Amino acid sequence: MRKLQRPAAPRKAENTISLINIVFLMLIFFLVAGQLAPPVDPAVSLPASADADPVAPPDALYIRADGSLLYRGKPVSVDVFLAGRPQEGGDAPVLVAADRALPARQLVEIVDRLYGAGAANVRVVTARQAS
Numbered sequence: 001m002r003k004l005q006r007p008a009a010p011r012k013a014e015n016t017i018s019l020i021n022i023v024f025l026m027l028i029f030f031l032v033a034g035q036l037a038p039p040v041d042p043a044v045s046l047p048a049s050a051d052a053d054p055v056a057p058p059d060a061l062y063i064r065a066d067g068s069l070l071y072r073g074k075p076v077s078v079d080v081f082l083a084g085r086p087q088e089g090g091d092a093p094v095l096v097a098a099d100r101a102l103p104a105r106q107l108v109e110i111v112d113r114l115y116g117a118g119a120a121n122v123r124v125v126t127a128r129q130a131s
Contacts, residue, residue, distance in 0.1 A: 047100040060095035
């Protein structure tokens with residue numbers, strides 16, 4: 001008696017489209033999440049304020065205690081900062097995050113230079129005081 005071989009069962013096709021979709025969505029999520037808030041300068045400790053609004057760390061001009069200006073982690077001058085700033089409207093505020101150890105006189109001088117270079121609205125960023 002001769003045995004007949006059964007035909008091999010066809011392999012089920014793997015559905016990888018759902019896996020590709022998940023990976024793609026994770027990629028988009030991390031790209032967006034990485035761009036939402038710029039890094040805060042670790043050398044700047046903001047002054048405390050009782051009336052500070054709870055917001056994400058701003059894309060601000062940082063002023064360290066020694067008076068050096070940084071924007072997105074790179075040293076800048078007032079003119080270079082304002083020239084490279086995207087034009088978001090005529091009265092878009094310039095956010096300044098000054099170190100609490102910076103003398104007030106030096107902060108006022110820097111704010112005056114910002115106004116003199118064409119800034120229409122300057123705001124000082126503070127941290128909300130713990131209650």
